[in-house]
Amino acid sequence: MKKVLVLYYSQSGQLKSVVDSFISKLNDDDIIVDVKSIKPTTSYPYPWSFYEFFDEFPDAARMRGCEVKKLENLEDDYDLIVLGYTIWFLAPSSPIVGFLKSSQAKKIFKDKPVVTLIACRDMWVMAQEKVKKLLSNVDAKLIDNVALTDQGKGIYSFATTPRWLLSGKKDAFWIFPPAGILQKDIDDASRFGQRLNEALKQDKEKEGKPLLKNLNAVCVNGKLIASEMIGTRSFYIWSKIIDFCGKKKTISRKIAITVYAVFLALMVFTVVPINIIVRKILNSFQKDKLKELEKKYEEPSGR
Numbered sequence: 001m002k003k004v005l006v007l008y009y010s011q012s013g014q015l016k017s018v019v020d021s022f023i024s025k026l027n028d029d030d031i032i033v034d035v036k037s038i039k040p041t042t043s044y045p046y047p048w049s050f051y052e053f054f055d056e057f058p059d060a061a062r063m064r065g066c067e068v069k070k071l072e073n074l075e076d077d078y079d080l081i082v083l084g085y086t087i088w089f090l091a092p093s094s095p096i097v098g099f100l101k102s103s104q105a106k107k108i109f110k111d112k113p114v115v116t117l118i119a120c121r122d123m124w125v126m127a128q129e130k131v132k133k134l135l136s137n138v139d140a141k142l143i144d145n146v147a148l149t150d151q152g153k154g155i156y157s158f159a160t161t162p163r164w165l166l167s168g169k170k171d172a173f174w175i176f177p178p179a180g181i182l183q184k185d186i187d188d189a190s191r192f193g194q195r196l197n198e199a200l201k202q203d204k205e206k207e208g209k210p211l212l213k214n215l216n217a218v219c220v221n222g223k224l225i226a227s228e229m230i231g232t233r234s235f236y237i238w239s240k241i242i243d244f245c246g247k248k249k250t251i252s253r254k255i256a257i258t259v260y261a262v263f264l265a266l267m268v269f270t271v272v273p274i275n276i277i278v279r280k281i282l283n284s285f286q287k288d289k290l291k292e293l294e295k296k297y298e299e300p301s302g303r
């Protein structure tokens, strides 16, 4: 009998449906799947108000993590752990960071093979690098990564995802597709659980090698890597400025947030399109380098 622990934190329930689909073909008479939702001590709003959303930005970008409730009724020894997480400001969401930094995580994850399962808009590469560090701090062994991203082109989700998070509305409007991950992509996530089911029955998780190869587990868009790197640096500087302007909910901080939001909107409508064009030209001269980078960040599962 094998035991799998599945951990996740989901606000709207989207990541939860990805988790449900993922495990639908994983559990059977020989494999127990223990699903636990990570719960912050103080819950986050959903939908978010504008200022609540940006109030969380410095803590998320700097990966301070929030306090989380201790998980109850855990088994002693899991054979595999699946960690489902979403991205907040190019970093793992605050409840996930909070949990990975907890003393309970140190005990649960020690020497365990881990599969990460991401559901986000479309920028997860830098966040996964941060999760790799957090997992190595608790002596876990990352063996696979699956990443599902929102439907439509990235440029559309710049509008549809914030609209969804700030209003709860996911429907299509004007020229924009619905927000969130395509239902078919969510349903198809069952293929990963199926593969894990077969692998666990052959003790393959003990080999420390990826189990989800050749299943299109991840697809890195090389053209976004530079934007994620620049974004991470800029988030670091702006989070410092916002923190400097005052504590959460203060007027001075709200002013700083407003200035930042205007700056961000200007960036999205000016620098981002220019950057895309410039990168398109540059990238045509660096195709091999880009392919190499994509391969690197698609490890360990690959396409």
Ligand SMILES: Cc1cc2nc3c(=O)[nH]c(=O)nc-3n(C[C@H](O)[C@H](O)[C@H](O)COP(=O)(O)O)c2cc1C
Residues within 6 Å of the ligand: 009, 010, 011, 012, 013, 014, 015, 016, 053, 056, 086, 087, 088, 089, 090, 091, 119, 120, 121, 122, 123, 124, 161, 165
């Ligand atoms: C505060 C916040 C910041 C976010 N930042 C990012 C981001 O940097 N990159 C990204 O791809 N998605 C980002 N998202 C979208 C989430 O990763 C995720 O797709 C969405 O919140 C739905 O997840 P749920 O299952 O928790 O409802 C952000 C969401 C929130 C709430």
